[in-house]
Amino acid sequence: MALKESEAIVLRTYPLRESDLLVTLFTRLEGKVKGVARAAMKSRRRFGGALEPLTYVRAFYDDRERQELARLDSCEVIESPMATEVSYARATALAHIAELLDELMPDREASDAVFRLSLAVLQELRGQAVWMPLTYFELWMTRLMGFLPEFSECVICGRALDGSRAFYHALADGLVCADDKRIASSELSPESRKIAAQMLRSRVSEFAEIDWPKAVGKDLRKFLLQVLERHLEKKLVTARMLEKM
Ligand SMILES: [Zn+2]
Known part of the structure; x- marks a missing residue:
């Protein structure tokens, strides 16, 4: 299945099994999407810093048959709230x-x-x-x-x-x-x-x-x-x- 690509705002992440993360994104393409980022804790290349809440990202994901959760392939940071001091x-x-x-x-x-x-x-x-x-x-x-x-x-x-x-x-x-x-x-x-x-x-x-x-x-x-x-x-x-x- 082809990857979907959308601008998105990261809303929440929860640790899931070993190094996976459950991520809630608010995407421009289709609104709120929940997905699993496999090995997100390990893979700096695919997600490096992009999954902090309120990061504005370009997300790549796909839906798997008969599964509610999308598979989050990767995210690129467009703008991070961490770029300025977080009081x-x-x-x-x-x-x-x-x-x-x-x-x-x-x-x-x-x-x-x-x-x-x-x-x-x-x-x-x-x-x-x-x-x-x-x-x-x-x-x-x-x-x-x-x-x-x-x-x-x-x-x-x-x-x-x-x-x-x-x-x-x-x-x-x-x-x-x-x-x-x-x-x-x-x-x-x-x-x-x-x-x-x-x-x-x-x-x-x-x-x-x-x-x-x-x-x-x-x-x-x-x-x-x-x-x-x-x-x-x-x-x-x-x-x-x-x-x-
Ligand atoms: Zn009145």
Whole structure:
């Protein structure tokens, strides 16, 4: 069978028997693909450094009959996140991107929009600033998955929320006005709603020069992660790690 060739982002690897690795790739060609890299621990020639998570690679693989896992033949590094210093903050941010892609993307379903988003955000994560690229990634993944609610009106009464306070709840979809908010709701500030609107019509690189401490868009990220976790029906490990940073 002919080898398939695709740009890909390495999401995860697990050791498997002796020197093999189980690798999850997010490929441009056909989305998430799981495969076995035989003797990957030994063969520097076929995989040298290319299987670190979040490495942007050119992957060569093939499918074997009646087998769920592909056979990963080789990978060439296009760009490695290890090329610049990996601080704890940056490593956690990269792990968060990998976890979101792994959890949200179905197997073997290509999405060029998600692939391009991932590459653009990884580009911004080469520096030490993490909160802006993470906010952008979470927002756009929520939108591209079809989970992002309308920000401009209350989902219950339909009143316009522009210029007034907006609230959300961990167990309910969408934003509501002050009159319709439930007990234990959180507020999504007008500033963060404005940031979201700007991010939805701009490229991530356009925010690169802005100073962006953790406090900026914090309520927006909390809101987005609640939406994503509600749809996934599970807690994201890296979300807890980011919270503590
Ligand atoms: Zn309302």
